[in-house]
Amino acid sequence: MAGTDGKRVLVLGGSRGIGAAIVRRFAAEGAKVSFTYSGSREAAERLAEETGTVAARTDNAERNAVIARVRDSGPLDVLVVNAGVAMLGDPLEQDPDEVDRMFRINVHAPYHAAVEAARRMPDGGRIIVIGSVNGDRVGFPGVAAYALTKSAVQGMVRGLARDFGPRSITVNAVQPGPVDTDMNPADGPLRDMLYGMMPMKRHGRPEEVAGMVAWLAGPEAGFVTGAMHTIDGGFGA
Numbered sequence: 001m002a003g004t005d006g007k008r009v010l011v012l013g014g015s016r017g018i019g020a021a022i023v024r025r026f027a028a029e030g031a032k033v034s035f036t037y038s039g040s041r042e043a044a045e046r047l048a049e050e051t052g053t054v055a056a057r058t059d060n061a062e063r064n065a066v067i068a069r070v071r072d073s074g075p076l077d078v079l080v081v082n083a084g085v086a087m088l089g090d091p092l093e094q095d096p097d098e099v100d101r102m103f104r105i106n107v108h109a110p111y112h113a114a115v116e117a118a119r120r121m122p123d124g125g126r127i128i129v130i131g132s133v134n135g136d137r138v139g140f141p142g143v144a145a146y147a148l149t150k151s152a153v154q155g156m157v158r159g160l161a162r163d164f165g166p167r168s169i170t171v172n173a174v175q176p177g178p179v180d181t182d183m184n185p186a187d188g189p190l191r192d193m194l195y196g197m198m199p200m201k202r203h204g205r206p207e208e209v210a211g212m213v214a215w216l217a218g219p220e221a222g223f224v225t226g227a228m229h230t231i232d233g234g235f236g237a
């Protein structure tokens with residue numbers, strides 16, 4: 001029996017990339033999985049059919065929609081907040097409305113979702129947020145606003161671990177380095193620059209990140225909380 005067999009799992013942002021790998025992983029373990037999407041309806045419906053999971057549209061930029069989705073999906077044993085956007089570029093040129101939208105998706109949504117999930121989560125529940133190694137190391141220009149969002153996740157994880165620890169609810173961040181998805185394709189323009197900074201000259205696979213998430217959700221990780229779990233091929237070393 002796998003670690004999350006029969007557990008109620010919600011993945012916010014599960015239609016593509018790392019989120020889709022997390023959905024597949026939990027479904028394969030026998031969890032009862034639901035997930036959200038924002039723009040990728042077809043991909044979400046295909047994934048739901050393939051995995052026997054349930055897909056629903058929720059835009060993580062909309063605070064009240066996120067809270068309602070978590071409430072209506074609960075009580076949850078496991079919440080994974082994966083949805084994120086990476087708006088990179090010259091901070092002097094970036095549209096402040098778009099920067100604020102990224103803050104809502106990458107920072108506000110994980111916080112409100114985690115708090116809402118914890119209201120009815122049973123003792124021993126798990127809250128996992130996908131941060132980024134950029135929360136610890138930036139490495140090149142054009143990443144300030146995105147890195148800010150992922151550093152903010154760290155503060156939230158530490159704080160909520162303190163708040164919910166007495167109920168044995170763990171709160172952790174998984175911090176990927178470059179992972180081969182639409183956001184950061186292995187054949188994309190950043191490849192050579194990234195590999196120049198990494199001892200392992202490759203992108204990670206979404207399944208590798210999903211494995212770490214599954215471990216954090218499983219019985220072996222019950223004493224692991226308030227921590228950042230980096231999986232980055234040495235980018236931050």
Ligand code: NDP
Pocket residue numbers: 012013014015016017018019020036037038039040041058059060061082083084085086105130131132133175176177178179180181182183184
């Ligand atoms: P992708 O762009 O490939 O996929 C993003 C996922 O998030 C999609 O399922 C997308 O759904 C969903 N999403 C985006 N915006 C919203 C929104 N407003 N509401 C709901 N869902 C949304 O990205 P990755 O899989 O690469 O990234 C996943 C997470 O991992 C992010 O938090 C990212 O910051 C983080 N990360 C990724 C790294 C990488 O190199 N790939 C490195 C470090 C961290 P839809 O298409 O339906 O809108």
